[in-house]
Amino acid sequence: MRAAGFLSFYDRFATAPMLVLIIKEEGVSLYSAVQLVTVYVLLYALGQPVWGLLSDRLGRLRVLRLALVGAVLGSVASVAAPGFAALLVARAVTGFFVGSLFPSMLTIVGDSYTGAARAREISNLQTFTALGTTVATLTAGALAVWVDWRVVFAVTAVGAAAFLVLLRRVRLPAGGGTRHDVRSAFTAWPLWTYGLGLLEGAILLGILTYIVPALERDGLSTELAGVLGAMYGVGIIGGAHLAKRTVARVGRTVMIGIGSATLFVAFLLASLSQSVVTLTVTAVLIGTSNAFLHSSLQGWATDVAPAARATTVSVFVCSVFLGSSAATALTAGMTRHGYGSVFAATCAATVVLAVLAVGSHAVWSRRTGPIGASRTQV
Template identity: 75%
Template sequence: MTDVIAQRDHSERTAGEPAGRPASLIPVPLMRGISFLSFYDRFATPPMLVLLTRAEGVSLNSTVQLVTVYVLMYALGQPIWGLLGDRLGRLKVLRVALVGALIGSLASIIAPSFGALLVARAVTGFFIGSLFPNMLTVVGDSYAGAARAREISGLQTFTALGTTVAMLAAGGLAVWLNWRVVFGVTVAGTAVFLLALRPVKPPGAKETVRHEVRSAFTAWPIWTYLLGVLEGAILLGILTYIVPALERDGLSTAVAGAVGATYGIGVIGGAFLARLAVAGIGRTGMIAIGSATLFTAFLIAALSQSVGALVVTAILIGTSNAFLHSSLQGWATDVAPAARATAVSFFVASAFLGSSAATGLTGSMTEHGYQPIFEGTCVSTVLLGGLAVGSHALWSRYHAQ
């Protein structure tokens, strides 16, 4: 069995990538903590929108812009952070991003007006956007094959925890204490991580991979970005409709949000299963299982929009995230080892683009209910699964030679 795993690890290592792996540049608990914080901050504002509307004396349409500008700057920053990571080094960019997130979060806390808060959240989104792709890149630099997949699943578990904590606790903190306390958590976290990074040193010259940014724009990397657009549209974009579908049938916002948070339970459980499965079935098998799980999730939603059905759908989407999304992210760390940070950042940006496009294109369909959206997504998932499984199997065969 060990020989089989070793052969698979070799087949999933990009040609020209060094066989020897340095120890992780950043301690694993620190990487997971940073991943948790990045997703906590990313999902902390939506639960507070109604409260912020009252506290700041503005319309709900205005407070929604806090999320819009944050996500926009998060997405637009991806190519910039990727290029900087390959040019300046992972550790230097990580420290800059943490300092920027610290400053942006402090500015959010002391913002004297809604306009100042809007600017502060945009700045924070730009810098927070660097953190998780940077962690993925470090994992790609430090591990190969099944070990890399397990570490990515570990990061995904903590991003799911961050998402779930934000969705369940941010609103409560804002109501019981003050909405500024929610952003104070990010301030405290970034400060702690900056201190924890002080003793960490960049790799020595012998361990440094030569970075050739152009390799991130060859055929295979571009193909993974295209898959990222399609997967982001299906998995992340249509996920947005789970909570509105529940609210449409009279469920309260709080209860609907709690049901939506079961997505995080699916990610956590799925990540545990994925770590157990990856050595035995490889990444192509992981993509196949994740695609089938995603199809099942939306098939259930297409057949029924009851609370029970949508709870199962949310959990299965989370499980699919752990198998499918983490596997595609892992592939993105492989396709351009000489420009890994750039490739990972463009993949993340592609998923964001797909998510935004999906909600933009399907928004008008909600007038007729959510069943047509879920039905169309089932068909799209079959296309995604076929393309992703087939192309990864081809890529693995080519790079095993």
């Protein structure tokens, strides 16, 4: 399960480091090459609700196998693409299928674990997704230069095929008699978590995009800026370790508060100074916040509508991606004269997120009574 999370984030972040090489080999413009990332992320995000609905209707393993078959075919098509247009289509298809892997894993965790055990498994899953992100960021470009950029996509094909073989022996725990009701994914509390996902995605992932460009503006090479920006993954790994040790003691509401405070400090530092040291620390703190804040909101999403868990998780993930894209689009014009104003505005938005997320989760926990009180440990 954790390795599948690694693979999904490896494939998602592997294309960007290879864009310069693809531009040279395929003879396309930078604008065209960037579309490889754009169409992948777009299909990745828009496919989330589809996979969630199918998972609640058809079952977790059936949908997971279908997604892995699609990931194999899409990756093989990426390797064999005879031209840029074919490669663009292949990456879009791959993004659609790979987009099912992480929400499927998150849903299975929600089905299989309760209480603090669920929180620990979500943290473990986050650790492996962070490793996937870091490995892709640091090695995809090198593999493309030393061997061939097609090898990077071949890794996904081999990995997905291996998981298909392993899944033949997997049996999921019984669902405990939970009645499936997809409509429950669109009641008040799930809709509220989707709204929080939009805001959190905008702040945490959308503005994270500017860390590497801000480092390059300070005079660093693209390679070194990428390495320092990848400290975000180090923050997630370290934060996940801390989160696993903390969650059983303080509960989810406090975890959301800790993550929000960490995110506030990260962007406060970045708004005051865009030095190399400060931005590197900011990247680490954003990763640490991810381990506390994002994992807690994900845990809430697995719990807020048990009768439609896969749908709820998938729509939440989609909301996070849409928020990330919207933030980048809305703030792009603010970067013409530097990044300080973007980080300052994000710092203020983090306060709003903290108040809404901490306050609403506390209310939800009280209203769900003894069950909710135990779930606060998730």
